[in-house]
Amino acid sequence: MPKLTFVGGIHPYDGKDLSKDKPIKAVLPKGELVYPVSQHIGAPAKPIVAKGDHVITGQKIAEAGGFVSAPIYATVSGTVKSIEPRRVVTGDMVNSIIIENDGKYDEVEYPAKIESVEGLDKKEIIRRVQEAGVVGMGGAGFPTHVKLSPKEPDKIEFCIANCAECEPYLTSDYRRMLEEPEKLVLGMKAMLALFDNAKGILAVEDNKPDCIQKLSDLVKDEPRIEVYALKTKYPQGAERQIIYACTGRAINSKMLPADAGCIVDNVDTIVAIYQAVYEQKPLMHRIVTVTGDAIADPRNFIVRIGTNYGELIEEAGGFKEQPEKIVSGGPMMGFALFGTDVPTTKTASALLCFTKDEVSMMAPSACINCGRCIDACPSRLVPRRLSVYSEKFDEERFLAENGMECVECGSCSFVCPAKRQLAQVIKSMRKIQLAKARAKAAPPPKKEEAPKAEEKKEAVKTEEAKEGKEEKKDE
Amino acid sequence: MNDQMNYQVSSNPHIRDKITTQGIMLLVIISLIPATVFGIFNFGLNAAILVIVTVASAVLAEYIMCKVLKKDVTIGDCSAALTGLLLALNLPPAAPWWIGVLGAFFAIVVVKMLFGGLGQNFMNPALGGRCFLILSFTTIMTNFAVPDVYTGATPLAAVKANGAYNVLDMVIGRTSGTIGETSMIAIVIGACFLILFDVITIRIPATYIITLVIFVTIFGGHGFDPTYISGHLAGGGLMLGAFYMATDYVTSPITRKGQYVYGVVLGLLTGIFRVFGPSAEGVSYAIIISNLLVPLIENMTLPKAFGKGGENA
Numbered sequence: 001m002p003k004l005t006f007v008g009g010i011h012p013y014d015g016k017d018l019s020k021d022k023p024i025k026a027v028l029p030k031g032e033l034v035y036p037v038s039q040h041i042g043a044p045a046k047p048i049v050a051k052g053d054h055v056i057t058g059q060k061i062a063e064a065g066g067f068v069s070a071p072i073y074a075t076v077s078g079t080v081k082s083i084e085p086r087r088v089v090t091g092d093m094v095n096s097i098i099i100e101n102d103g104k105y106d107e108v109e110y111p112a113k114i115e116s117v118e119g120l121d122k123k124e125i126i127r128r129v130q131e132a133g134v135v136g137m138g139g140a141g142f143p144t145h146v147k148l149s150p151k152e153p154d155k156i157e158f159c160i161a162n163c164a165e166c167e168p169y170l171t172s173d174y175r176r177m178l179e180e181p182e183k184l185v186l187g188m189k190a191m192l193a194l195f196d197n198a199k200g201i202l203a204v205e206d207n208k209p210d211c212i213q214k215l216s217d218l219v220k221d222e223p224r225i226e227v228y229a230l231k232t233k234y235p236q237g238a239e240r241q242i243i244y245a246c247t248g249r250a251i252n253s254k255m256l257p258a259d260a261g262c263i264v265d266n267v268d269t270i271v272a273i274y275q276a277v278y279e280q281k282p283l284m285h286r287i288v289t290v291t292g293d294a295i296a297d298p299r300n301f302i303v304r305i306g307t308n309y310g311e312l313i314e315e316a317g318g319f320k321e322q323p324e325k326i327v328s329g330g331p332m333m334g335f336a337l338f339g340t341d342v343p344t345t346k347t348a349s350a351l352l353c354f355t356k357d358e359v360s361m362m363a364p365s366a367c368i369n370c371g372r373c374i375d376a377c378p379s380r381l382v383p384r385r386l387s388v389y390s391e392k393f394d395e396e397r398f399l400a401e402n403g404m405e406c407v408e409c410g411s412c413s414f415v416c417p418a419k420r421q422l423a424q425v426i427k428s429m430r431k432i433q434l435a436k437a438r439a440k441a442a443p444p445p446k447k448e449e450a451p452k453a454e455e456k457k458e459a460v461k462t463e464e465a466k467e468g469k470e471e472k473k474d475e
Numbered sequence: 476m477n478d479q480m481n482y483q484v485s486s487n488p489h490i491r492d493k494i495t496t497q498g499i500m501l502l503v504i505i506s507l508i509p510a511t512v513f514g515i516f517n518f519g520l521n522a523a524i525l526v527i528v529t530v531a532s533a534v535l536a537e538y539i540m541c542k543v544l545k546k547d548v549t550i551g552d553c554s555a556a557l558t559g560l561l562l563a564l565n566l567p568p569a570a571p572w573w574i575g576v577l578g579a580f581f582a583i584v585v586v587k588m589l590f591g592g593l594g595q596n597f598m599n600p601a602l603g604g605r606c607f608l609i610l611s612f613t614t615i616m617t618n619f620a621v622p623d624v625y626t627g628a629t630p631l632a633a634v635k636a637n638g639a640y641n642v643l644d645m646v647i648g649r650t651s652g653t654i655g656e657t658s659m660i661a662i663v664i665g666a667c668f669l670i671l672f673d674v675i676t677i678r679i680p681a682t683y684i685i686t687l688v689i690f691v692t693i694f695g696g697h698g699f700d701p702t703y704i705s706g707h708l709a710g711g712g713l714m715l716g717a718f719y720m721a722t723d724y725v726t727s728p729i730t731r732k733g734q735y736v737y738g739v740v741l742g743l744l745t746g747i748f749r750v751f752g753p754s755a756e757g758v759s760y761a762i763i764i765s766n767l768l769v770p771l772i773e774n775m776t777l778p779k780a781f782g783k784g785g786e787n788a
Contacts, residue, residue, distance in 0.1 A: 006781075010492070382729065405783070410487055
C-alpha cells in the first residue's frame with residue numbers, strides 16, 4: 001500500500017529555481033577526456049587500449065573487471081594519450097585512461113533501433129544493459145545488470161523509477177522527465193519485461209507537478225505502469241525511503257531491495273537502460289546540473305563522460321563571484337572538491353559552486369539534547385547518542401543502538417542547532433565497523449563458478465568497501 | 476591546469492538549517508515576556524528589580540565560571556540569561572535582591588557549570604537554584620505576601636486547605652504567588668508561541684497535566700469537581716513548570732516515548748506531593764526528582780530502527 005512518504009526527513013531550501021527552467025544543452029568537450037577505471041561499485045574496469053591507439057566515439061576502452069563491474073566507452077574520437085592515475089571527485093587518485101579529443105566525433109555504427117522489447121529474450125536485455133556499462137547514475141554507481149539479476153525474478157513485484165530528485169539544487173532528472181519522458185517510460189518497459197509479476201512505479205516528488213502530468217499522460221494506456229506523487233521531503237529519494245513510500249515495505253541494512261520485491265533505479269539510469277536495450281548504445285552521456293550562487297548562468301548540460309569539470313563551469317558562464325566551496329553532487333550527500341580539474345563520471349549528477357561555505361562559518365557547540373536529530377532521522381535512530389558513542393569509540397553501544405542502520409543522509413547534521421557534526425562522526429564509525437566486519441568475514445577467493453547469490457553478497461561488500469575508501473579521504 | 480585551489484573541503488552535508496542554540500534560547504526568552512511583564516505589573520517594583528538582578532547574576536556567574544575553568548565564554552548562547560529569568564519568575568515577589576543573586580550563582584555554578592556546562596547538567600538549573608533557596612531560606616521563600624497588594628496565602632494553599640479561592644482570578648493571575656507563575660493565561664500564550672515555532676512539543680506538558688488531573692480526581696478527596704481541578708491547574712507552579720521547566724531539553728528525555736513516560740512520572744509525583752505532602756506546592760520537587768530518572772527513562776524507551784519495526788513511528 002503506498003504511503004507516499006516516510007517518517008522523519010527535512011525540508012531544506014531547494015534552490016532548484018536557479019536552473020529548473022533551463023533546457024538541457026549539449027556540451028562538446030574541448031581538451032582531453034579522462035576516464036577513471038572505477039566509476040562504479042565493484043571491480044575496476046580493465047583498459048583494453050594502449051597509449052597511442054586511435055579510438056572512436058562509442059568504442060569500448062575498458063572491459064568489466066568481473067560480474068560486479070562495468071565496461072567504459074570512449075565518448076569522443078581521438079588518441080589515447082596515456083593511462084595514469086588522475087584525481088577524481090572523491091579526492092582519490094584513480095587509474096584513468098586519457099584521450100586527446102580530435103574534434104571529429106567519428107562514431108561507431110550501432111545496430112538498427114528497435115521500437116519495442118517484445119520478443120527480446122530476458123537474458124538478452126540484461127546482456128545489453130551489462131554490455132553498455134550502465135550503472136546507478138544517482139550517485140551510488142552500482143552496476144545495473146547486477147540489480148536486474150535478482151535471485152528470484154518472479155518475486156519482484158515493483159520496479160520503481162526513482163524520480164524523486166530530493167537533493168536541493170539538482171534539476172537534471174526534472175529536465176529529463178520534461179524533455180524525454182518517452183525514454184523513461186520505454187526504459188521502464190524494458191525493466192518490466194524482465195519481471196513478469198512486477199508493476200512499474202514512476203515515483204515523482206509532488207514539487208514537480210508538470211512532470212507528474214506529463215508522465216501520467218504518457219502511461220495512461222500502460223496497464224503495468226503507474227505514476228505516484230510522493231510528498232516532497234529530503235531524503236525521499238533514498239532507496240529504503242522510496243521503497244517504503246511506494247510499497248509500505250521497510251528494509252534494513254541487512255536486506256536488499258529485492259528482499260522486499262523491489263528494484264529501484266533512478267531517471268538517468270533508466271534512460272541509459274533504454275539506450276542500451278533499444279538502441280544498443282553504450283552509456284556515454286549524463287545530465288549534469290551546474291548551479292549555485294557563484295555560477296553566472298546556471299544550466300543543465302548533457303555531458304560526455306570524461307569531460308573536465310572546469311569546462312562545464314566555463315559553459316555555464318564561469319564564476320560571477322569567487323566560490324568558497326565547490327561540490328560534486330547534491331549539497332546533502334555530494335563531495336567537496338579541492339579543485340575543478342576532475343572528470344565527469346557516470347555518477348556525477350551536479351556541480352554546485354557556492355560563494356559561502358555555511359559549514360565552515362558555524363562552529364559546533366554543546367549538544368542541548370533538543371531531539372531535532374531524532375525527528376529528522378529517516379532511519380529512526382537517535383543520532384545524538386550514536387554521535388557520542390562514535391566520539392568515544394563505544395562500539396558495543398553503537399552497534400546495539402542500530403548505528404549500522406544509518407543511511408548517511410546528513411539530515412541530523414542539517415537540523416542540529418548546535419551545528420554538531422553528527423552525520424560525519426557516525427559515518428566514520430560506520431566505516432570502521434564495516435571494515436572490521438569485512439576483515440572478520442575474510443571470504444576465501446571465489447572461483448568463477450560461484451552462484452549468483454554469492455556474487456550478490458560479494459557485491460554488497462564491495463559497495464561498502466568503496467564507501468569506506470571515500471570516507472577515509474573525507475577525514 | 477588550475478588544480479588544488481583553495482576551496483573549502485569538508486564532509487557532507489554542505490548546508491545547514493538556520494536554527495541555532497542562541498536562537499532557541501532567545502525564542503524561549505521572548506515567549507516569557509507576557510508572564511514577566513504581567514508579574515511586574517501584578518507585584519510592583521521589587522519584582523522588576525529581582526528579575527533584572529537575577530538575570531544579570533546568572534550571566535555574570537557563567538562568565539566568571541568560564542574564566543575560572545579556562546573555557547570559552549558561552550554567555551552568548553543566552554542559556555544563562557534564560558536560566559536567570561526562569562529562576563526569577565520562581566521567586567516570591569517580595570524577596571530581597573540578594574536572594575536572586577545567591578540563587579542564580581547556585582544554579583549556574585553548582586548545578587550547571589560544575590557538571591560541564593550547557594547540555595551536561597542532570598537537573599534543571601533554575602529549579603535546582605530555587606530548591607536550594609527554599610531549603611536554605613524557607614521563611615523568605617514561602618512568604619508570598621506583598622505589602623499593599625496581597626496579604627494572604629497563595630490560592631493553591633487555599634485549594635489544599637479547602638479554603639476560598641477564585642478560579643477566574645487564578646487564570647488571569649490576580650493572586651499571590653511567585654513572580655511569573657500566577658497568570659495561567661500569560662504562560663499559555665508564551666507556550667503556544669513556543670509550540671508554534673517548534674521549540675517545544677505538547678508531549679510532555681500534555682501528559683504531565685492530564686496525569687495530574689486524573690491523580691487529583693482520584694485522590695484529591697473532591698471527586699470530579701471542576702472547580703477543585705481548575706484550582707490545581709491554575710494554582711502554583713504547574714503551568715510554568717509544565718511548559719517551561721519540564722520541557723527543558725537538557726533535563727528531559729530525548730526519545731518521544733520517553734517524553735510520555737516522563738510526563739506521567741511528573742504528574743504522579745506532583746499529585747503525591749500536592750495531595751499527601753505537607754506543602755501545597757509540588758511542581759519544583761517533582762521536576763528535579765524526575766530529572767534524575769531521565770537517563771533511565773531514555774534507555775528504556777529507545778526507538779526501533781527503520782526496517783526493524785520502527786518505520787511507522
